[in-house]
Amino acid sequence: MSLNIPQIRADFPILNEKIRGKQLVYLDNGASTQKPQVVIDAESYYYEHQYANIHRGVHYLSQVGTDLYENVRKQVQQFINAKHEHEIIYTKGTTNAINLVAYTFGRKFINEGDEILITEMEHHSNIVPWQMLCEEKKCILKYIPLQADGSINIGDAERLITPKTKLVSVMYVSNALGTINPIEELIAIAHKNGAKILIDAAQAIQHFTIDVQALDCDFFVFSGHKIYGPTGTGILYGKEQILNEMPPYEGGGDMIKTVSFSGTTYNDLPFKFEAGTPNIAGCIALGTAIKYVQDLGIDNIRAYETELLNYATEKLSAIEGLKIYGTAKHKSSVISFLLDGIHPYDVGVILDNQGIAIRTGHHCAQPVMDHYGIPGTCRASFAFYNTKEEVDVLVDGILKAKKMLS
Amino acid sequence: MQTINSIQDEIIEDFSMYDDWNDKYEYLIEFGKSLGKLDEQYKTEENRIHGCQSRVWLHGEIKDDKLFFYADSDAIITKGIVGLLVRVLSGHTPNEIAESDLYFIEKIGLKDHLSPNRANGLVAMVKKMKTYGIAFQAK
Numbered sequence: 276m277s278l279n280i281p282q283i284r285a286d287f288p289i290l291n292e293k294i295r296g297k298q299l300v301y302l303d304n305g306a307s308t309q310k311p312q313v314v315i316d317a318e319s320y321y322y323e324h325q326y327a328n329i330h331r332g333v334h335y336l337s338q339v340g341t342d343l344y345e346n347v348r349k350q351v352q353q354f355i356n357a358k359h360e361h362e363i364i365y366t367k368g369t370t371n372a373i374n375l376v377a378y379t380f381g382r383k384f385i386n387e388g389d390e391i392l393i394t395e396m397e398h399h400s401n402i403v404p405w406q407m408l409c410e411e412k413k414c415i416l417k418y419i420p421l422q423a424d425g426s427i428n429i430g431d432a433e434r435l436i437t438p439k440t441k442l443v444s445v446m447y448v449s450n451a452l453g454t455i456n457p458i459e460e461l462i463a464i465a466h467k468n469g470a471k472i473l474i475d476a477a478q479a480i481q482h483f484t485i486d487v488q489a490l491d492c493d494f495f496v497f498s499g500h501k502i503y504g505p506t507g508t509g510i511l512y513g514k515e516q517i518l519n520e521m522p523p524y525e526g527g528g529d530m531i532k533t534v535s536f537s538g539t540t541y542n543d544l545p546f547k548f549e550a551g552t553p554n555i556a557g558c559i560a561l562g563t564a565i566k567y568v569q570d571l572g573i574d575n576i577r578a579y580e581t582e583l584l585n586y587a588t589e590k591l592s593a594i595e596g597l598k599i600y601g602t603a604k605h606k607s608s609v610i611s612f613l614l615d616g617i618h619p620y621d622v623g624v625i626l627d628n629q630g631i632a633i634r635t636g637h638h639c640a641q642p643v644m645d646h647y648g649i650p651g652t653c654r655a656s657f658a659f660y661n662t663k664e665e666v667d668v669l670v671d672g673i674l675k676a677k678k679m680l681s
Numbered sequence: 682m683q684t685i686n687s688i689q690d691e692i693i694e695d696f697s698m699y700d701d702w703n704d705k706y707e708y709l710i711e712f713g714k715s716l717g718k719l720d721e722q723y724k725t726e727e728n729r730i731h732g733c734q735s736r737v738w739l740h741g742e743i744k745d746d747k748l749f750f751y752a753d754s755d756a757i758i759t760k761g762i763v764g765l766l767v768r769v770l771s772g773h774t775p776n777e778i779a780e781s782d783l784y785f786i787e788k789i790g791l792k793d794h795l796s797p798n799r800a801n802g803l804v805a806m807v808k809k810m811k812t813y814g815i816a817f818q819a820k
């Protein structure tokens with residue numbers, strides 16, 4: 276089934292905005308995605324009609340809120356096909372989820388001399404928590420190197436994942452380059468060596484159908500705001516047994532069974548990892564966002580975004596002096612590029628002045644930029660509400676920027 | 682020798698000729714290109730201005746009681762912007778620089794038009810120049 280793009284665009288009020296007098300062309304979906312009206316409405320409806328704190332009250336509103344909130348947990352469970360509802364932990368986002376794993380799993384199970392393996396293309400949020408852990412526990416952080424096209428070589432993974440490896444933590448899709456990593460193979464190699472594996476799906480959840488049981492990964496994390504949901508929401512999936520073995524993260528309300536000064540007992544999953552009043556409205560609206568995406572159909576989304584990617588790649592490649600970084604065979608709808616001799620920031624400013632929103636800089640992946648010896652890139656990242664006409668506007672904008680800046 | 686304020690007024694007048702920010706960027710780009718390169722020896726960590734996406738360096742030296750600035754950036758619009766600041770402040774006494782009120786930034790609408798990131802960079806540039814002024818004032 277093909278998507279009805281004009282109808283979809285009408286669902287996203289922000290797409291009608293004028294920026295500096297020009298029609299907004301939003302091509303920064305890698306950083307965050309826009310919100311359909313139903314998501315905005317879900318959040319405000321909850322505040323207007325149903326709001327109270329959850330899990331704590333016997334009163335009506337508290338029960339309604341608790342049901343809505345817990346239903347989204349079930350919905351997420353089904354969305355990624357987790358075995359149990361309590362394997363779905365609410366977090367503030369991907370960064371928070373990775374830090375949770377580093378702080379709990381990492382501190383308990385990773386010791387001096389043990390190795391953690393990432394890739395050279397990771398987002399800083401999948402580098403720094405491990406560096407912090409390594410500093411504390413004297414464990415060793417290693418990475419699978421990038422190849423010229425922005426992919427990794429599975430042979431390198433086989434060489435680097437050894438019985439010393441306690442955890443492999445890799446991104447499914449690169450936000451800086453668009454590369455889709457061979458996570459099925461990485462999961463198999465990790466398990467063969469007795470290592471656990473975490474998948475950072477921040478850039479995958481909005482593009483692919485996910486089945487965590489089929490994948491058999493140990494942890495799987497993503498952010499709500501990248502799948503058309505609210506900021507400050509995210510999910511950590513973990514296998515039941517591992518989550519049970521992990522110590523709690525933050526201490527406080529909701530995560531306890533009993534508290535006394537002679538000792539405190541912790542709550543069961545998933546509450547053990549959910550101290551304090553959460554982003555209730557955000558999580559409820561995240562459910563609406565996921566439903567919106569499911570109604571469009573992830574496979575339809577993927578097909579359309581691939582079409583956009585191919586069209587944009589062809590158009591941008593035809594611009595003289597434009598170089599695309601990240602040319603792996605398997606890519607999602609992200610194009611990182613540079614114009615010969617022109618700083619990416621200058622391009623971003625000229626495009627911004629034409630209402631075109633792209634991202635410039637290192638995209639929180641400085642090691643990738645160091646790998647290519649560049650200060651950063653310009654990045655256009657596409658969502659299902661983007662159109663070929665918008666790609667054409669981008670191309671005209673780049674040509675204009677090139678003319679002004681060379 | 683023009684005063685800091687008369688140079689600012691000149692820049693405000695230059696910018697008032699353009700309604701469209703595209704033309705203003707064109708002006709900044711051309712201005713950036715017209716500026717010389719900063720000698721490599723001055724592109725030090727100490728002279729780096731942080732808070733910008735591009736790299737920016739500012740070197741200051743005192744000659745006959747006047748403070749002179751030399752700046753560079755690897756992004757041309759940034760170079761144009763720091764170049765404007767150099768044009769306004771360079772060649773004045775440390776005291777004048779430390780005490781200056783840079784109203785032209787507001788008047789030409791520069792700050793409104795910059796991303797928060799670059800606006801921070803602009804604040805960092807002004808701060809660094811004034812810090813030079815204060816440091817040399819004390820000597």
Ligand SMILES: Cc1ncc(COP(=O)(O)O)c(C=O)c1O
Nearest residue numbers: 368369370398400446450477498
């Ligand atoms: C691959 C990847 N990992 C992690 C993150 C961090 O996500 P958040 O800032 O939502 O915690 C991002 C966001 O840019 C990302 O693209």
